[in-house]
Amino acid sequence: MDKLVLPKEFKDKYQKLLAKKADSFFTALEAEPKKAFRLNPLKADYQEVSYDLSKPVDGVEDAYYGEISGRDIEWVSGYVYSQDPSAMYPAEALGVEPGQKVLDLCAAPGGKSTALLSALKNEGLLVANEISASRAKNLRENIERWGAGNCLVTNEDTSHLAQKFPRFFDAILVDAPCSGEGMFRKNHDAVTYWSQEYVLECSNRQKEILNEAVKMLKPGGSLLYSTCTYAPEEDEEICAYLVNELGFKLVKTKVSVASQGIPAWGENLDGIEYARRFWPEDEIGEGQFLAKFILSEINNEEVVTNSKQKSKKRVKKANKRLEVFTKAEKELVQELLADFNLPNNFDFSKAVKSKDHVYIPAVEDVSQIKVLNNGLELGVLKKGRFEPSQQLVQYLGQVRQEKVVELQNQAEFEKYLHGETVRTEEKLKGFVLISYQDKIFSFGKVTGQVVKNFYPKGLRV
Structure with missing residues (x-):
């Protein structure tokens, strides 16, 4: 890899911000990036892999330092996911519990979504959203490989999603689009996009995303905000915005590694020390910032009221799109399923048919939103026969066959x-x-x- 050349404006900025610590920061940016992977606890005998498991990532369950290949059987079968070790901590810090309704708002390529699905243990719901159509396709593939059946994958604008799910989620993860300073070490091309103007542009965009995210969170719900940048404008200053403008309270997380948030960079905000900054010199991973919040005030009540009035109409519309799933068709599907061992959470009574595709929906009403996958697709009916899906393969991987x-x-x-x-x-x-x-x-x-x-x-x- 070519030598990393940092923009003068970037170096001047962090020389001023970090003072005596700047030299160690710049030196660390020239070191080799850290690589790691997570195992998939949803899979049968999931620790039986060919990789070295002697170097765990501190404080992250089922995570290890090391490199994997996308051609390995462990990847193809959904047993592992390659991820920057510092990027593993936001999902860990959110601390979701089985049975909760969770939103990963900026979800591609899927590392954090797969971690959240592991934590949910087949119970509850994950909505994994990505605004970019091409990145959403990649997200769907990665989630399919993970083998969970309780995920809705969407390709939506945040404001549209907020109209669909008012005050709906127990927990939301916003890994916001950012200036990507934490990516410099492993992707030198990321440097070419950087400018102070771009940092400020990202900061404004992050506020817009969070303005919509708050509308979807239940009172008392948790929000985890993270970026892969070092910029105070996108980190501590956004924390101050969440507290001062959107009614959130900063809280402590179970993540104890890395450095604390810096008070002087965030209006000396109460609790900013609970935030976590991952610097390259910490030798944990690449750049990452995270902070956890609890929603302590209710805003945007008019959005909730309007959406509730529309919800009954939407359910009726959604049900119209479903086709009659005949007894003969059901028997055809069940005949195939009878040949395999099914996970304990499998419930065929919820199966529906749409455009000859048979699936068990994670969300009943998905009208008016772009859906790439809803729950567990079992397969497709074709001229009197049933052909099982690739998602069903990965789901069946949860139990020995x-x-x-x-x-x-x-x-x-x-x-x-x-x-x-x-x-x-x-x-x-x-x-x-x-x-x-x-x-x-x-x-x-x-x-x-x-x-x-x-x-x-x-x-x-």
């Missing part, structure tokens, strides 16, 4: 990822699960000794 074709070596695994057929000596027929190193990652269909490949074309390599 029996109707499985185990690939014998790396060459066979790569062949299957490429979309080719394989052969089996097992006396099986119909749809089977395909696994490698005891980790299922695809469906296949056995005819004789040939296994037809059902790995999705969009995922093939």
Whole structure:
């Protein structure tokens, strides 16, 4: 990697802000970036991976320093997620509990969403939203791989989402779009976007996002604000805005590593020491800032009232989009499901059909919002037969399975990822699960000794 060249304006700014500590900060920005990964506790025997688990990330459950590959079976089967270690702390700091309704407002690419799904343990709801359509697609794929069935993935503007979910969530994570100073070390191109004007532009954008986020949080609910930048304008000053303008109170988190928020950078705000700053010289990860808040006042009551008046109409509209799910069709789906071991939380009685797709919705009414995935898609009905989905594969990975074709070596695994057929000596027929190193990652269909490949074309390599 080429040498990192910092803009003079950036160096002058932090020389002034950090004084004697500036030199160690600049030196640390030239060091190698830290790499880490999280294991997926939703998966069966999830700690049985080929990676070194001897270097845990301090204070983050199931997280370890090390590098993984997107071609490994652990990644393909949803057992691991690669993530900057400092970026693991916001989801940890939010401290969600199973059964809660949680929003990840700026969710792509999905690292924090997958961590929140792990914490929810298949109970409650996660809404993972991303305003960028291309990034939302990547988010959906990463969440699908994680294997949870209690997530709604949306591609929405925050103001539109706020109209849909007034005072709805117990907890909200806002990992806000920012100037990205904490990305400089691992992505030198990020430097080219930086200017003080851009920092101020990001600060204004963050306030706009938070103005909408507050409308979706229940009174007494928790909000975790985070960025991957060092800029006070986007960190401590935003904390002051949340407290002084939006009725929030700063609270302590269970994250004890890294440095405290800096009072002088945040209007000497009470509780700013509870915020956490991850500097590169801390040797934890890249740059990150986080602070947790409790909503102590209620604003925007007119938004709540208006949305409540519309909610009954929306449910009726949403139900109109559902198709009749006949008894024969249900039996077709259940016949396939009967071949596999289902997680304890599975409830087929909630299954619905829309455009021949069969799914168990995480949210009943999704009218008027752009949805990429709602709950657990079981598969699609095609001319009197039922074809199971890739999401169902990852969901079934939560429990050990029996109707499985185990690939014998790396060459066979790569062949299957490429979309080719394989052969089996097992006396099986119909749809089977395909696994490698005891980790299922695809469906296949056995005819004789040939296994037809059902790995999705969009995922093939």
